[in-house]
Amino acid sequence: MPSRIRILAGQCARFLYRRLPLPLSVKWRIKSFLYRHLGALLKSSANYQQWLIQTAATRPATVQAADPATVPPPPPPIPPPMVEIGPEGIEGLTARLRFIAPEEPLVSVIVPAFNQIEYTVRCLASLHQHPPEVSYELIVVDDASSDATERLLSHMPGLRYLRNPENLGFLRTANRGATQARGHYLLFLNNDTQVLPGWLDRLVEVFTTHPDTGIVGAKLIYPSGHLQEAGAALRRDGTVDLIGLNDDPAKPQYNIMREVDHCSGACLLIETALFRDLGGFDEIYAPAYFEDCDLSLRVRERGRKIIYQPAAEAIHHLSVTTNRDGQKLRQIEHNRQIYLERWGTVLQALDQVRLIAFYLPQYHPIPENDHWWGKGFTEWTNVTKAVPNFTGHHQPRLPADLGFYDLRLPEVREEQADLARRYGIYGFCYYYYWFAGKRLLNRPLDDVVQSGRPDFPFCVCWANENWSRRWDGLDAEILIAQDHSDEDDLNFIKTLEPALRDRRYIRMDGRPLLLVYRPSLLPDAARTAEIWRRYCREAGLGELYLATVQSFGNTDNPRGFGFDAAVEFPPHAMAVLAEQPANLLNPDFQGRFYDYVATANFFMNRPPMPYPFFRTAMPSWDNTARRQDASDIFLNAEPEYYERWLKHLVDETRQFRQGDERLLFVNAWNEWAEGNYLEPDRKFGHRYLETTRNALGSLGC
Secondary structure: OOHHHHHHHHHHHHHHHHHOOOOHHHHHHHHHHHHHHHHHHHOOOHHHHHHHHHHHOOOOHHHOOOOHHHOOOOOOOOOOOOOOOOOOHHHHHHHOOOOOOOOOOOEEEEEEEOOOHHHHHHHHHHHHHOOOOOOEEEEEEEOOOOOOHHHHHOOOOOEEEEEOOOOOOHHHHHHHHHHOOOOOEEEEEOOOEEEOOOHHHHHHHHHHHOOOEEEEEEEEEOOOOOEEEOOEEEOOOOOEEEOOOOOOOOOHHHOOOEEEOEOOOOEEEEEHHHHHHOOOOOHHHOOOOOHHHHHHHHHHHOOOEEEEEEEEEEEEOOOOOOOOOHHHHHHHHHHHHHHHHHHHHHHHHHOOOEEEEEEOOOOOOOHHHHHHHOOOOOHHHHHHHOOOOEOOOOOOOOEOOOOOOOOOOHHHHHHHHHHHHHOOOOEEEEEEEEEOOEEEOOHHHHHHHHHOOOOOOEEEEEOOOOEEOOOOOOOOOEEEOOOOOHHHHHHHHHHHHHHHHOOOEOEEOOEEEEEEOOHHHOOOHHHHHHHHHHHHHHOOOOOOEEEEEOOOOOOOOHHHHOOOEEEOOOOOOOOOEOOOOOOEOOOOOOOEEEEHHHHHHHHHOOOOOOOOEEOEEOOOOEHHHOOOOOOEEEEOOOHHHHHHHHHHHHHHHHHHOOHHHOEEEEOOOEEHHHOEEOOOEOOOEOHHHHHHHHHHOOOOO
16 A cells, blocks of 8 residues: 555545544454454554554553553563573583584684582583584683682593693683684683573674674573663763663564674684784783773774674573672772773763654745735744643643753754753754745754854755645645655755755764655655665765654655664554543534653654664653644653653663764754644743753763
């Protein structure tokens, strides 16, 4: 089904569904019946995805808004199969182990060991039980163990056994093993691990498919079945966030191969030549701790990537060799200080998440609005005429610090930027209104570009829909329409050239970021994208980074439009309905009510996408100012719920995106007539800005 037809059909279905005079529980049963029988036709729709998530959680829409503490926890993950020491004892298990020692192995598997012979033997037994297809040699470096390690392992067939004359610690022991290795790759494996089928082959494959790889790490699982690590994030304070710690390793977000800051040295693959060229693990960290983090950053410094490979799995007991006693804690803190002195500046940049707020420029009069709506019309005209639809309804929503501002004034724009910067917001995304050569509301952006002020990052989102009298982006009562052509596409990008050249313009790895609000309305989005890309290359602007906005139910892969990424856009098409308040004041009200908390829960629990996908949080939503009798109103919208939503997205972005793609959005900075803004108002003051800063923590700009 063509995208535009599907979206139109979805809009009609949603309209009819929401107008049914039935309780939400009955509507939910109707929706479930239709989706169970027609799901194959609707699998790419946002509402179908929402229904799948809600049914999987066994929580209907009407109860999703409940306190999260009342939601029953999911069942625990299933423990993985483990090698255990049976009736034969450790002696019998060791006697059964035989390995092959090839002359020219592809991989050298290095297992440092210090006592804990039971764990070491079970680790070796798991290698024996799950032999890889690639050739490998097995090297055990015994760090002067005092238990049976030497007796049981020194004569094991096919195993290269090395023994330190004295205890050197993990780091020097691992380095010693590396000096004796003959393989093209080194695989460092802790002796308290057990590998699962396919582990080594899947790690090696990454170097074949991704030539810029420097290190590959495995998915680490606790014996209980809980996730220990799906890669790790290196924080600016020297701490390490284990991604997915104690979660279910089967969740989709942990089963996508991706670049990460770091992978634990418990199961780590690196080219032998690179490891030796870097000098191995830096012995300044001896005997142990932070040497693997340091190695990851040195590898990144060489322009190589750290890749997490979920298809390679290992069970890790975690630190059975040493206890977390006072000496260990002192060593960790000592090494953390060394690590921070060396890498502090790098970690500051690495740890940043850029938050961009959508920015509406309709706060100054223009001739077209004077003609359509009356002399002097701005967004404030709508805002001030709103009245409550029910008891306790927060209307009208009136500004505080900035007042009823006029965006023609540079002082206003400077104050907005100062306020945003103070609370951690990285930049603004200006809506850009272009209609076949006609620009509307362009003065604020033009003035920003021409004046060079404020000194605040920005990008542009083309609001490429028809402009209607109903403020809904649909095609009824059109005031000014789009008229697409190749010539129009070319003229559009030419008008943006001064902005795209601006040093403040937001870029992704040097590529100017340009958003399109409704790509499905373009006759041939891929052709439009190519026209823009070709012009920018020829004009010396370089490559564009194009992102689709997931508005009006569009959840299509942006690559189908010829774009690079997608931007989430709540609450479009995925809002959770709520029952109408009992104390309605407006007898003509025909609008809809939604539950903010339930909607936030749904968005937070969306599965990962198979393409670059930038998340968005929404402070609130209530467009009564634009559509008094037919508005969409979100109940229970409070700053603390917004903070929880945004913090979830910040943490997710920090853990699952890399580099300049550690980017997310907030909808919006100043959509006052939609009740959707961060700017201070007379009810909440700075609370939404304060919760934004709280959610960003130390990760903001």
